Amino acid sequence: GENVEQHPSTLSVQEGDSAVIKCTYSDSASNYFPWYKQELGKGPQLIIDIRSNVGEKKDQRIAVTLNKTAKHFSLHITETQPEDSAVYFCAAPNYGGSQGNLIFGKGTKLSVKP
Amino acid sequence: EPEVTQTPSHQVTQMGQEVILRCVPISNHLYFYWYRQILGQKVEFLVSFYNNEISEKSEIFDDQFSVERPDGSNFTLKIRSTKLEDSAMYFCASSETTGLVGYTFGSGTRLTVV
Numbered sequence: 516g517e518n519v520e521q522h523p524s525t526l527s528v529q530e531g532d533s534a535v536i537k538c539t540y541s542d543s544a545s546n547y548f549p550w551y552k553q554e555l556g557k558g559p560q561l562i563i564d565i566r567s568n569v570g571e572k573k574d575q576r577i578a579v580t581l582n583k584t585a586k587h588f589s590l591h592i593t594e595t596q597p598e599d600s601a602v603y604f605c606a607a608p609n610y611g612g613s614q615g616n617l618i619f620g621k622g623t624k625l626s627v628k629p
Numbered sequence: 630e631p632e633v634t635q636t637p638s639h640q641v642t643q644m645g646q647e648v649i650l651r652c653v654p655i656s657n658h659l660y661f662y663w664y665r666q667i668l669g670q671k672v673e674f675l676v677s678f679y680n681n682e683i684s685e686k687s688e689i690f691d692d693q694f695s696v697e698r699p700d701g702s703n704f705t706l707k708i709r710s711t712k713l714e715d716s717a718m719y720f721c722a723s724s725e726t727t728g729l730v731g732y733t734f735g736s737g738t739r740l741t742v743v
Binding site: 557561 | 633635662670671672673674677685687720729730732733734735736737
């Protein structure tokens with residue numbers, strides 16, 4: 516089955532700086548990679564995702580890059596703001612069953628200092 | 630924007646008691662999931678459900694757990710004879726199609742077993 520590793524576990528940046536979170540996956544057949552943001556006391560919220568047929572996707576200050584050969588994908592947040600402070604999870608699909616499910620990384624706690 | 634609704638937001642129960650966690654998925658979604666997040670840890674898959682039956686379940690989802698779609702709108706997770714280690718956030722998710730795209734999580738139910 517799929518295994519997802521995420522680094523770093525904590526990340527502290529100054530407001531305005533960039534933040535990068537990296538994940539690796541094990542199953543070369545995986546084809547969909549979402550990133551979730553979880554604020555305190557809330558459920559994970561999808562912020563961006565990428566399919567395996569593209570190498571990069573951007574949405575305003577957020578971008579995700581995918582290297583299929585190396586089996587890793589990264590979240591890039593530019594011009595960070597205090598409201599970006601949250602726990603970020605990467606995920607990859609596990610198609611062991613007919614419906615599939617998501618395998619999550621352990622999360623990265625991002626702190627943006629004003 | 631459509632939401633997945635979970636009730637209650639917080640449930641405290643005594644060890645050995647049964648609890649039912651409730652979820653109302655997005656109305657046109659057909660695929661349903663339960664995930665669990667022990668405090669400070671990653672989100673873990675429990676079970677997926679489609680067409681009134683379980684599609685897949687993880688090792689965590691043992692005979693203590695069951696799921697049901699009792700009517701056209703609710704999706705429930707029942708935990709029989711709760712244990713201290715069942716204390717966690719339980720998230721319901723739904724998606725319109727397979728392939729995990731458009732996965733939406735609810736805000737979760739915090740279960741505390743005392």
